[in-house]
Amino acid sequence: MKFFFADSQDMVDPTFDFETETRAQWRIRQRDDLYPHEVFQNPPYDGVLVSKAMVDGNGKTGGRYSLAQRQRFWRTGVRAFFRSSASLETMGDCGAFSYVREDYPPITPDEAIDFYESCAFDSGISVDHVILGFRPETDSQLPGFADIPIEWRRRQEITLELANEFLRRCHARKVRFTPLGVAQGWSPASYAFAVKQLQAMGYQKIALGGMVLLKTPAILHCLEAITSVRYSGTTLHLLGVTRCKHATLFQELGVTSFDSTSPLRQAFKDAKDNYYTMERTYLAIRVPQIEGNPQLQARIRSGELNQEEVRRLEERCLRGLIEYDHERLSLDVALEQVLSYERVHHPKQDHSRTYREVLEDRPWAACSCEVCGKIGIHVILFRGAERNKRRGFHNLVVFYSQLQNELVTPARS
Ligand SMILES: [Zn+2]
Secondary structure, rough: EEEEEEEEOOOOOOEOOOOOEEEOOOOOOOOOEEEEEOOOOOOOEEEEEEEEHHHHHOOOOOOOOHHHHHHHHHHHHHHHHHOOOOOOOOEEHHHHHHOOOOOOOOHHHHHHHHHHOOOOEEEEOOOOOOOOOOOHHHHHHOOOOOOOOOHHHHHHHHHHHHHHHHHHHHHOOOOOOEEEEOOOOOOHHHHHHHHHHHHHHOOOEEEEEEOOOOHHHHHHHHHHHHHHOOOOOOOOEOOOOOOOOHHHHHHHOOOEEEOOOOHHHHHOOOOOOOOOOOEEEEEEEOOOOOOOOHHHHHHHHHOOOOHHHHHHHHHHHHHHHHHHHHHOHHHHHHHHHHHHHHHHHHHOOOOOHHHHHHHHHHHHOOOOOHHHHHHHHHEEEEEEHHHHHHHHHHHHHHHHHHHHHHHHOOOOO
């Protein structure tokens, strides 16, 4: 079971100084900043998934890449761009969620092939159109009477037509990458139908799209339905699905890979599960920067808060945590300094219990990853991209270990 990390240009600056919060003046983001696979001795994933939409943007929405980055990506290819070793696999897709609101995918099969082939991907996914909805009950309704929106059927047809054209053009152009066809559906039977069609076209690798929001039992039902039509040589990729606990079960049902960004995203998007350990997750300690916090600044401007006083609390909070990490300050004092700042930046919140827990447990000190070893308590501070992304990188390491453990000794529920 291979884990692909979906790229969104999340990198960290190795010159960032956590004590002074400054960077080296000579730092050039593109040259010096590091990807997760460059931060750790062992990359915390088996491959990277790069969306064409992320690199090129499409129509109205721009990608995450600057013009210079985009040009370099096309010129050097995906492997050189990511400075990745041959052991990391590269997979490309079109980024169907970026155009989910459009009537028809804005990318042609030949444009997708140009991207995968020119940038030398190992594998490339056909152009698809996401179906936003799931109605398993339609499988038991009478044909012709089933309550299925016309738009869903239309999107499945578009996805299958484009997959057919994509594979035909791959053969005609004698591409070097491995093509994957996408199955989109709204129920177990409709996914199985799509897989059957894709196999008839000649696909041996099939990506299952539109499952991001599905609960695990629903995904399992789809995989079971697919099993009834799947050839023994056909393998499946789950697009945007992270279910570590069921990795073995997924594997038994033909899934050989999946992709996700959620271990990284949760570090700074989640309301509670910010820092992973093998046993549990922790809330990161919020120490917002005044400069990066519009609400706080507005309250200072309006005269509700005194800037000097807020600054003093912020600095005392940060200093206290560092001192606590070096065991030069007691937990109670450090915690009180955190809470006195919290009472100013989020007066309605009270994280005293969860913060005490994480400070007592010191999970960063027990972690053997390169990030925790190097920056200590800073990894658990919710403060600025350099800390938040490093915490996400740490989460990738933990997630990847959990996945390996699960595949060796599955936890049966
Ligand atoms: Zn760590």
